[in-house]
Amino acid sequence: MTAAMRDPMLPRPFRIEKVRRELSDTFTMELVPAEGGGFAFAAGQFNMLYVFGIGEVPISISGDPGDGGKLIHTTRAVGAVTRAMDSMRAGDVVGVRGPFGTPWPVEEAFGHDLVFVAGGVGLAPLRPAIYQAMANRQRFGKVVVLYGARTPDDILFRRELERWRGRFDMEVHVTVDRGNPKWSGNVGVVPNLIAHAGFDPLSTTAFVCGPEVMMRYTALALEKNGVGREGIFLSMERNMKCGCGLCGHCQWGPHFVCKDGPVYRYDRIADLLAIREL
Amino acid sequence: MPARKPKLAVWKFTSCDGCQLSLLDCEDDLLAIADRFEIAVFLEATRHRARGPYDVSVLEGSVSTPHEVERVRDIRRQSKFLIALGACATAGGIQALRNFRDVRGFLDLVYARPDHIDTLPTSTPMADHVPVDFELRGCPPSGKQIVEVLGAYLAGRKPVVPGHSQCVECKVAGTVCVMVNGGIPCMGPVTQAGCGNLCPSRGRGCYGCFGPMETPNAPSLAAWFGRLGQDSRDILRLFRNYNPETAAFRAESERHG
Amino acid sequence: MDAAAVFERTELGRLVAILAADGYRVIGPTRRGTAIVYGDIAGDADFAIGLIDEQEGGTYRLREVDDPRVFNATAGQTSCRQYLFAPRQRLWSAERTGTGFRLAEDSAGAEPPLAFIGVRACDLAAVGVQDRVFGGHYPDPRYMMRRRRALIVAVACARAGNTCFCASMGGGPEVGPGHDLALTELVDGGRHVFVAETGSERGALLLARLDPRPATGAEIAAARAQTEAVKGRMGREMVAGGPEAIRANPEHPRWHEVAGRCLTCTNCTLVCPTCFCSTAEDVADLGNARTERWQRWDSCFTLDFSYIHGGSVRKTAASRYRQWITHKLSTWWDQFGMSGCVGCGRCIAWCPVGIDITEEARAIRDSQ
Numbered sequence: 001m002t003a004a005m006r007d008p009m010l011p012r013p014f015r016i017e018k019v020r021r022e023l024s025d026t027f028t029m030e031l032v033p034a035e036g037g038g039f040a041f042a043a044g045q046f047n048m049l050y051v052f053g054i055g056e057v058p059i060s061i062s063g064d065p066g067d068g069g070k071l072i073h074t075t076r077a078v079g080a081v082t083r084a085m086d087s088m089r090a091g092d093v094v095g096v097r098g099p100f101g102t103p104w105p106v107e108e109a110f111g112h113d114l115v116f117v118a119g120g121v122g123l124a125p126l127r128p129a130i131y132q133a134m135a136n137r138q139r140f141g142k143v144v145v146l147y148g149a150r151t152p153d154d155i156l157f158r159r160e161l162e163r164w165r166g167r168f169d170m171e172v173h174v175t176v177d178r179g180n181p182k183w184s185g186n187v188g189v190v191p192n193l194i195a196h197a198g199f200d201p202l203s204t205t206a207f208v209c210g211p212e213v214m215m216r217y218t219a220l221a222l223e224k225n226g227v228g229r230e231g232i233f234l235s236m237e238r239n240m241k242c243g244c245g246l247c248g249h250c251q252w253g254p255h256f257v258c259k260d261g262p263v264y265r266y267d268r269i270a271d272l273l274a275i276r277e278l
Numbered sequence: 279m280p281a282r283k284p285k286l287a288v289w290k291f292t293s294c295d296g297c298q299l300s301l302l303d304c305e306d307d308l309l310a311i312a313d314r315f316e317i318a319v320f321l322e323a324t325r326h327r328a329r330g331p332y333d334v335s336v337l338e339g340s341v342s343t344p345h346e347v348e349r350v351r352d353i354r355r356q357s358k359f360l361i362a363l364g365a366c367a368t369a370g371g372i373q374a375l376r377n378f379r380d381v382r383g384f385l386d387l388v389y390a391r392p393d394h395i396d397t398l399p400t401s402t403p404m405a406d407h408v409p410v411d412f413e414l415r416g417c418p419p420s421g422k423q424i425v426e427v428l429g430a431y432l433a434g435r436k437p438v439v440p441g442h443s444q445c446v447e448c449k450v451a452g453t454v455c456v457m458v459n460g461g462i463p464c465m466g467p468v469t470q471a472g473c474g475n476l477c478p479s480r481g482r483g484c485y486g487c488f489g490p491m492e493t494p495n496a497p498s499l500a501a502w503f504g505r506l507g508q509d510s511r512d513i514l515r516l517f518r519n520y521n522p523e524t525a526a527f528r529a530e531s532e533r534h535g
Numbered sequence: 536m537d538a539a540a541v542f543e544r545t546e547l548g549r550l551v552a553i554l555a556a557d558g559y560r561v562i563g564p565t566r567r568g569t570a571i572v573y574g575d576i577a578g579d580a581d582f583a584i585g586l587i588d589e590q591e592g593g594t595y596r597l598r599e600v601d602d603p604r605v606f607n608a609t610a611g612q613t614s615c616r617q618y619l620f621a622p623r624q625r626l627w628s629a630e631r632t633g634t635g636f637r638l639a640e641d642s643a644g645a646e647p648p649l650a651f652i653g654v655r656a657c658d659l660a661a662v663g664v665q666d667r668v669f670g671g672h673y674p675d676p677r678y679m680m681r682r683r684r685a686l687i688v689a690v691a692c693a694r695a696g697n698t699c700f701c702a703s704m705g706g707g708p709e710v711g712p713g714h715d716l717a718l719t720e721l722v723d724g725g726r727h728v729f730v731a732e733t734g735s736e737r738g739a740l741l742l743a744r745l746d747p748r749p750a751t752g753a754e755i756a757a758a759r760a761q762t763e764a765v766k767g768r769m770g771r772e773m774v775a776g777g778p779e780a781i782r783a784n785p786e787h788p789r790w791h792e793v794a795g796r797c798l799t800c801t802n803c804t805l806v807c808p809t810c811f812c813s814t815a816e817d818v819a820d821l822g823n824a825r826t827e828r829w830q831r832w833d834s835c836f837t838l839d840f841s842y843i844h845g846g847s848v849r850k851t852a853a854s855r856y857r858q859w860i861t862h863k864l865s866t867w868w869d870q871f872g873m874s875g876c877v878g879c880g881r882c883i884a885w886c887p888v889g890i891d892i893t894e895e896a897r898a899i900r901d902s903q
Contacts, residue, residue, distance in 0.1 A: 053819035093635035244673035248812035254869035277854035449805035467800035
């Protein structure tokens with residue numbers, strides 16, 4: 001029995017190998033188990049990350065599920081815990097509980113066009129699915145990435161996006177809410193990119209991740225452009241304390257977002273999204 | 279990690295000194311605080327006084343004189359992190375009862391030469407004058423919470439100071455509800471937890487010394503007090519005692535007086 | 536009821552002594568001030584004999600009665616939850632070691648096993664609900680250990696309270712599964728006995744150590760009739776269609792009406808025997824060298840409960856009350872295949888302003 005099965009509330013120590021600054025308020029940590037052993041996860045899952053004496057937060061895994069050596073997390077520094085993580089360096093230790101949650105159904109999308117729609121830091125939980133798709137590229141039709149950031153300075157994984165954009169077997173469109181004098185790319189919200197992207201709506205699976213309002217409008221735009229509700233997947237977020245279905249905080253209607261989600265098929269939750277303060 | 283210890287300053291305004299005493303009452307934790315901070319100003323404990331700027335300033339008491347208005351702004355300017363400690367600093371204190379009357383009447387009653395007294399018509403919380411970084415409630419506040427806030431500051435952690443009602447402390451302790459079981463009016467449902475369940479565990483109704491909880495429903499509770507046989511005067515006094523200058527308690531008290 | 540036995544009322548003190556000698560911490564209904572709560576039972580005298588409870592919305596009083604019955608009161612403020620799902624417990628502690636830390640896990644193993652005497656049908660049903668909640672894919676090891684080691688002597692209620700509605704929730708008054716022993720107290724004329732039914736091997740072994748004899752057909756019939764009669768005397772009722780109407784009406788104006796009364800004080804959730812929400816608090820010493828993670832009871836009525844960056848999802852009292860009642864009566868079915876409500880009525884009595892879950896359900900259903 002794993003330690004997690006014996007007590008899912010016990011963190012497992014992981015050592016930071018590398019910290020990379022992505023944006024002014026966003027950073028990536030590469031972690032390895034401090035006491036040996038590996039780490040396996042599915043794209044879309046998250047961990048509860050613990051900083052000694054500070055606290056714990058749920059953060060999506062942002063690395064390659066095919067690379068079992070490293071555990072990678074990308075997050076914004078918005079609260080006490082993430083700010084503490086932001087000032088940690090290689091050699092420091094964090095606690096990890098997980099992986100928890102439902103994954104992006106990448107394999108179920110074999111044979112389809114695959115569309116990734118991300119807003120802001122929402123690109124981080126999608127990245128593992130993009131890696132997994134590209135490792136199985138021939139199983140899909142078109143692969144499209146649509147990404148929106150607030151400003152050009154907020155474009156996450158910019159170099160990676162540019163590399164993907166340079167490939168012949170991937171279509172990448174980026175937009176910003178607000179441009180700047182150096183920006184000549186698209187300006188506007190992410191749903192606006194959908195109509196002109198080159199995917200076949202009748203044979204498309206879409207993975208959407210970003211702020212809730214962005215996901216709602218994106219789902220509506222995808223539907224308007226002919227993508228069926230059963231082909232659209234969202235990643236929801238709620239307050240989490242345990243991450244494993246015991247504390248009750250992440251409840252959303254009948255769901256525990258930590259174990260029934262965070263990835264949800266849109267047809268199953270469309271009516272919940274419409275209820276305020278649920 | 280900086281080599282020097284952060285500077286802690288404790289300041290007294292219009293107050294009874296009870297909040298400073300709560301800090302001194304921390305006993306062993308106080309020694310640990312003295313170990314981790316350079317205590318720059320703490321007149322109740324030491325005559326020694328170091329100049330600013332200060333990393334953390336803890337303010338006890340309310341603002342009730344023109345001089346105090348200047349003092350608090352000066353301290354704010356010199357302090358990185360400002361904590362308002364206790365009911366006076368966060369809600370005006372019991373002396374804020376004068377805000378509902380003409381203070382000159384009190385001056386005439388109390389002082390032989392009221393013209394020698396320079397006072398404001400009101401006693402107000404710190405947040406009415408300067409931005410406050412953290413508010414610790416209570417009359418007196420809890421020594422445990424003071425230590426928690428200072429420890430959280432040192433670690434960079436969010437302090438564990440919940441804003442929920444006193445009722446949580448009763449139910450966790452297994453204290454039988456004095457209002458449901460005894461018909462005793464209790465401000466617990468609208469009062470912030472933190473005291474350690476002091477009054478209800480002794481069979482006494484909470485009188486709100488920690489001020490309003492995060493989302494108080496004062497009108498509903500006041501209506502229930504009426505059903506328990508409390509008249510307007512009783513209800514007024516329940517909402518207007520140690521924390522008069524808080525939006526929820528002030529508004530409800532005015533509905534009954 | 537098969538193979539029921541009977542033992543005399545006078546054996547009850549011996550039952551307590553046997554359990555204590557076996558190393559159990561014996562918990563039962565006992566008087567605390569002017570209320571009856573679950574508390575430590577050292578002997579027969581600690582049971583709340585000669586008292587019955589009178590409950591209404593926001594009101595709980597005791598009245599002395601000239602009645603030798605031991606288990607005469609219905610649900611008090613506390614339930615088995617106070618003991619099985621600890622209000623506060625330390626999960627683990629950790630010490631800094633260089634750049635890392637070393638963990639020491641806390642378990643419930645050091646506590647004495649619990650023996651509950653006098654658990655009502657509603658409370659036993661609630662234990663069953665929490666067994667399902669905490670025994671899921673990631674079981675809560677502390678709850679599971681306490682539960683496995685706990686011995687439960689249930690007692691069927693001989694009277695229903697004014698705020699009781701277990702009958703319409705399927706939580707009683709018959710004692711359901713999960714007990715080691717189930718007792719029905721019979722008092723009439725000179726007779727004062729307990730008709731006992733075993734629910735486990737442990738219960739059977741315990742029963743044999745008292746002075747039992749087989750129950751007569753008349754005694755079994757009397758026990759059954761007593762419990763059956765209680766069904767018709769419930770003070771409240773959960774109307775059919777209530778839970779469904781609540782689920783179907785997230786924007787009903789009634790939510791705003793009840794929000795005018797609701798104090799968001801959390802009392803209903805904290806007296807409810809099935810509520811399971813908790814929070815984790817990380818505390819450290821001033822030097823940040825040693826830290827502890829504590830778990831404590833939490834409630835969906837607090838702002839922090841639904842807080843994500845930017846604010847709480849459920850800001851209004853209306854949305855929080857809606858969350859509680861919808862979860863308790865309806866979405867609990869989706870999650871656990873059973874209702875979250877056992878009809879004990881505690882949330883009605885211990886709500887400081889007497890908001891009534893059955894009345895709210897009826898109001899929404901009737902407005903359809």
